[in-house]
Amino acid sequence: MNIANLVAEKGSAIVPMPLQIKAGHLLYKAKRKAGIYKEFPEFVETTVPDVSTLAIDDIDVSNPFLFKQNRWESYFKRLRDERPVHFQKNSLFGPFWSITRYEDIMFVDKHHELFSSEPFIVIGAAPKELSVEMFIAMDPPKHDVQRQAVQGVVAPKNLKEMEGLIRSRTQEVLDSLPLDKPFDWVEKVSVELTARMLATLLDFPYEKRQKLVYWSDLAGGGAATTGGSNDTDELFRGMADMAKHFSQLWREKEAKTAAGEPGGFDLISLLQSNDATKDLIDKPMEFLGNLALLIVGGNDTTRNSMSGGVLALNQFPDEFTKLKNDPSLIPNMVSEIIRWQTPLAHMRRIAKEDVELNGQTIKKGDKVVMWYASGNRDERAIDQPDQFIIDRKGARNHLSFGFGVHRCMGNRLAELQLRILWEELLARFGNIEVIAEPEHVQSNFVKGYSKMMVKLAAK
Amino acid sequence: MASITFIEHDGTEHAVEIEPGKSLMQTAIDNGVPGIDADCGGECACGTCHVIVEGKWISTTGSASEDELQMLDLTPERDDNSRLACQINTSEAMDGMVARLPEFQM
Numbered sequence: 001m002n003i004a005n006l007v008a009e010k011g012s013a014i015v016p017m018p019l020q021i022k023a024g025h026l027l028y029k030a031k032r033k034a035g036i037y038k039e040f041p042e043f044v045e046t047t048v049p050d051v052s053t054l055a056i057d058d059i060d061v062s063n064p065f066l067f068k069q070n071r072w073e074s075y076f077k078r079l080r081d082e083r084p085v086h087f088q089k090n091s092l093f094g095p096f097w098s099i100t101r102y103e104d105i106m107f108v109d110k111h112h113e114l115f116s117s118e119p120f121i122v123i124g125a126a127p128k129e130l131s132v133e134m135f136i137a138m139d140p141p142k143h144d145v146q147r148q149a150v151q152g153v154v155a156p157k158n159l160k161e162m163e164g165l166i167r168s169r170t171q172e173v174l175d176s177l178p179l180d181k182p183f184d185w186v187e188k189v190s191v192e193l194t195a196r197m198l199a200t201l202l203d204f205p206y207e208k209r210q211k212l213v214y215w216s217d218l219a220g221g222g223a224a225t226t227g228g229s230n231d232t233d234e235l236f237r238g239m240a241d242m243a244k245h246f247s248q249l250w251r252e253k254e255a256k257t258a259a260g261e262p263g264g265f266d267l268i269s270l271l272q273s274n275d276a277t278k279d280l281i282d283k284p285m286e287f288l289g290n291l292a293l294l295i296v297g298g299n300d301t302t303r304n305s306m307s308g309g310v311l312a313l314n315q316f317p318d319e320f321t322k323l324k325n326d327p328s329l330i331p332n333m334v335s336e337i338i339r340w341q342t343p344l345a346h347m348r349r350i351a352k353e354d355v356e357l358n359g360q361t362i363k364k365g366d367k368v369v370m371w372y373a374s375g376n377r378d379e380r381a382i383d384q385p386d387q388f389i390i391d392r393k394g395a396r397n398h399l400s401f402g403f404g405v406h407r408c409m410g411n412r413l414a415e416l417q418l419r420i421l422w423e424e425l426l427a428r429f430g431n432i433e434v435i436a437e438p439e440h441v442q443s444n445f446v447k448g449y450s451k452m453m454v455k456l457a458a459k
Numbered sequence: 460m461a462s463i464t465f466i467e468h469d470g471t472e473h474a475v476e477i478e479p480g481k482s483l484m485q486t487a488i489d490n491g492v493p494g495i496d497a498d499c500g501g502e503c504a505c506g507t508c509h510v511i512v513e514g515k516w517i518s519t520t521g522s523a524s525e526d527e528l529q530m531l532d533l534t535p536e537r538d539d540n541s542r543l544a545c546q547i548n549t550s551e552a553m554d555g556m557v558a559r560l561p562e563f564q565m
Binding site for chain 1: 496497498499500502503504505506507529530532533535562563565
């Protein structure tokens with residue numbers, strides 16, 4: 001790579017960050033060539049065995065095909081019943097503890113002084129050369145400072161201002177859908193709507209919004225981090241491209257402010273107007289990490305809840321009837337969708353000291369994975385947990401947003417988006433029929449859909 | 460009867476009877492006071508039962524613990540007298556207390 005050309009091509013003001021990623025990529029490749037790094041093995045899909053045929057110690061819920069083949073429920077039920085705090089010593093992601101019951105997950109999530117979120121919150125690890133820093137993977141007090149700088153963008157007050165815009169963009173998407181003709185709900189609705197929302201929040205060029213989707217899928221879908229199918233080289237290239245685009249956006253906003261234009265309510269404007277983060281661009285790994293966090297956080301999650309709700313109502317048709325008869329159930333149903341789907345299956349921690357939990361001793365330094373997807377189906381905490389019940393009592397008491405200081409920052413935005421979606425859907429369509437088995441994502445982290453064919457009927 | 464009054468953000472008042480020993484959060488929920496979500500069910504782990512205790516009553520309820528402050532930091536409507544209602548144990552001594560609800564729960 002010729003650095004002089006790169007500088008000339010991109011303009012000196014925006015070179016540092018993409019360059020740093022590219023340099024990191026070169027170093028990573030060199031180390032791999034020299035055999036210092038081993039290539040993370042590609043996951044090859046095989047049939048997930050019936051859990052009852054396995055010895056308890058051999059159960060490995062990091063297998064990314066558990067969700068893809070939709071076999072996860074029986075696996076986690078067995079762990080919850082027989083070994084709720086379970087140690088798997090040989091996974092491809094290294095040894096790890098699984099926490100599978102609601103109450104134990106609440107305990108781990110609450111006690112950040114016992115369980116650290118650093119350096120990653122997914123089961124695997126990213127290469128050192130791409131160790132972006134994000135506040136979800138920081139402990140207090142640094143976490144608190146960074147989170148407070150950005151949480152205003154999704155604070156309810158800001159959202160109230162945005163509700164009209166969210167609704168009109170939702171209407172546009174829904175009005176373009178065909179009637180009585182099969183189409184992919186994931187692509188046409190879930191991905192499209194979340195991409196539009198992200199572009200709005202970030203004030204990102206609207207016509208390039210698919211890039212946000214691509215980066216998010218890359219950042220959340222690495223083989224070494226979550227058992228996905230993306231390779232590390234692609235991840236480096238994607239992050240360099242993302243760095244380039246966001247550096248440009250940052251500089252453009254800076255120039256506008258310098259020219260006396262009023263600041264917006266988008267994320268970058270908020271970062272620039274806060275003392276704690278106004279120079280964030282000078283810390284490339286933190287800058288990139290926090291943007292990646294907000295993109296992934298606002299993308300896979302809502303996307304898969306948008307698909308999951310449709311699927312749930314098809315699997316539980318009486319609930320669909322109940323909903324059509326009483327649309328005032330939408331807000332409660334939104335919480336139930338988020339529980340039933342649990343779009344992010346886990347969060348991981350590292351024990352900071354020895355901790356006794358449910359009869360097991362977790363040693364200092366051990367990796368601990370809280371399986372929200374399991375806790376949300378825990379019969380001990382939730383009545384008939386496998387049932388989708390739109391007027392469920394206590395529907396808000398689900399684990400999908402996490403608890404404690406890392407609780408999902410965008411929870412109110414997610415609820416708002418889903419509420420508006422269902423209000424607008426019920427106003428337009430008499431039925432949304434899932435006409436084929438949906439395809440599930442390969443991951444142990446993102447619990448979602450890559451394809452779901454549906455057919456709409458007029459009201 | 461000993462009572463506590465919740466005042467919603469729009470000014471609507473709800474006077475409810477004190478059942479000593481019950482948390483302020485549970486008292487609100489059991490009496491159908493709107494605006495308390497209580498997503499974590501009283502574990503001091505979500506911040507969605509935020510109330511602002513009026514005036515001198517903060518000395519009766521006591522101020523927020525360190526864990527509680529950490530959760531309260533997540534809400535932009537935080538006030539000096541902010542508390543999580545699940546962390547307040549009600550007693551007869553709170554007769555006449557006023558707790559204001561924020562516009563939004565986080």
